[in-house]
Amino acid sequence: MKRTHLLLAGLLCGNMAFAQSIKPYGALPSKAQVAWNDMEYYMFIHFGPNTFTNKEWGHGDEDPKVFNPTRLDARQWARTAKLAGMKGIVITAKHHDGFCLWPSKYSTHTVRESAWKNGKGDVLAELSAACKEYGLKFGVYLSPWDRNHPEYGTPTYNQVFANTLNEVLSNYGPVFEQWFDGANGGNVKQPYDWNLFHSVVYKNQPNAVIFSDVGPGCRWVGNENGIAGTTNWSTLNVTGFAPGEAGPPAKSLNEGNEDGEKWIPAECDVSIRPGWFYSPDTDDKVKTVNQLLDIYYGSVGRNGNLILNVPIDRDGVIHPNDSTRLMELRKVLDASFKNNLAKNAVVTATDTRTGDAAVKVKHLNDGTNATYWATTDKATKAAITLSFKKPVTFNRLVLQEYIALGQRVKAFTVEILENGRKKEIASETTIGHKRILRLPDYTTTEVYINITDAKAAPVISEVQLFEAPGVLATPVISRDRNGAVTIRSASDDQVVHVTLDGSEPTAASPVYLQPQESSDNTVTVIRGAKDGKIIRDISLPKGGTVKAKAFLHKTNTTGPTVVADFDVAPAKWTVVSAPAAARDHAAEKAIDGNPDSFYITDKNSSAAYPHELVADLGEELTLRGFTYLPVAGAGGVIYGYALYVSTDGKNWGKAAASGSFGNIKNNPILQKVTFSPVKARYIRFVATAPASEKDNKAGIAELGIITR
Structure with a gap:
């Protein structure tokens, strides 16, 4: 009888505990998704022929022998990620150009055909081993878009891609994340069989989190700035949507959907440089610690994971500028979250x-x-x-x-x-x-x-x-239409040292004093200035390089070097002709030297693509290229382009340059296009295709020339 009473008491207690247990609410994460969220911060690596051709999106017609990183060291990549506090690495095993970083038997555009290691190398094998050595998780990006494979755009291609996917996921150990995007561009469209692709992933890697616009493991955050919404639900409505152009609205991607159908948390992707692949042109454009902190707090700090791209350089290693910045960021984060x-x-x-x-x-x-x-x-x-x-x-x-x-x-x-x-x-x-x-x-x-x-x-x-420590504010360098340079610093406690000869600023370099700080030309003693060296007025109408660095002399600390390379200022430029503009966005704003103003064609205009803008440079110059800064957030991003030049504004001849801006829709950054030197006074910029098929507008935040 006593045992019966004890049993009943136990059952009652158990029922009470059950009654008080917490009922799950809404869509729920899998164990793999919970573990993925706990990773918080990991590395993205873009590496391939684009690294050597200075392109963001290769066309698949590159000679595979161009890929030859003679000092490739995957252990250095993994060691850098580990020291940076990252938990894993995802690598572009195959980008849109179709080049495979492993010797795939389903392609003839691979490392096997490259000059690297005489075709005997395998980047994935080296990286997966390095990740294992350093305790990092290993992930892969495979683009279904293939601009090289002859079967792309045919009914048989989906199986080819599935075979390729199976090859990777079955040969390189555990994969924590499979990265897909929905890119499906060019003149050929391929209906992707996502169910087939997903089945291959789960067959080989049942715990892998699949990334795309609609997951199912995690979702794109809707921008390539690495910033999630201040409101960010981990749930998303997916019915009727698919990766790529058929994806959910940007607002839904950025903020999720309250009570969404599926648990698909946000992953925030961003590059430490302006572009995704390495370019020597961006060695001095690595994001500052302050910029990376903004990204960290806007991603990890807003219910997202941060995947920070660190491109591999042409030698096959992470460039010192990138690794140095990663260590600086780690130092600040460690100090910020040291003492709870x-x-x-x-x-x-x-x-x-x-x-x-x-x-x-x-x-x-x-x-x-x-x-x-x-x-x-x-x-x-x-x-x-x-x-x-x-x-x-x-x-x-x-x-x-x-x-x-x-x-x-x-x-x-x-x-x-x-x-x-x-x-x-x-x-x-x-x-x-x-x-x-x-x-x-x-x-x-x-x-x-x-x-x-x-x-x-x-x-x-x-x-x-x-209690996080303070961080030096990074100087911001700008130039107006006439060539006058301004350097702004957000902190009164720091001093900004400047050079104009390309050298690195030091504590002995001149101190920049904003003109409004003092009108007394007799001032010779400025805080931090040595031997009275100060600079007030900087004018570079013909172009030049400005380097600035913040110093906090009382603590002997310095910030990162900020570099601004300027070409000819548009003081003499005028617009000759352009399509009707939207209200308050006149065509002159495309060439006013101010990246914060912009020109955008009138959405109500009957004019459709192509759009063109003709400008008079006011003098004959030797042009070596042009720059285009798109209008972020207002539509009108241009994908296809052609640039014509003329000495008289009448005879144009063949385009000096034509093509498309790779990935500009998702990463609307400054585009640089170079060509053989040519004399010109007039330029005609033609927008031949929009980045979004339904967008009839064309927008220019700034159009520039390259003469240096």
């Missing part, structure tokens, strides 16, 4: 769930997202309080939900105790896997996190506070 102040707090919360042994308030500041606290089922609002015996100063707040049970929090605020009263310091929306708030310095003894709205009972795994 919340661990010393007394934590209390309202509406704590009872009857569930897994739910504890102390889990909120135990330093792991594997444990959690939760409210009762009916409570969709709650308050968490961190109390300190002595005042603490913080400027970073980290919040995490226990995503295995779904994403729930819809809105929250943060308050502190100041002068005996509560003061609101932040009001935000979603949390998800991780939310990091960058705040001014606040000193207090109490911090309040108020969950003001949730889809279901909030389940929070972590609340953390940190």
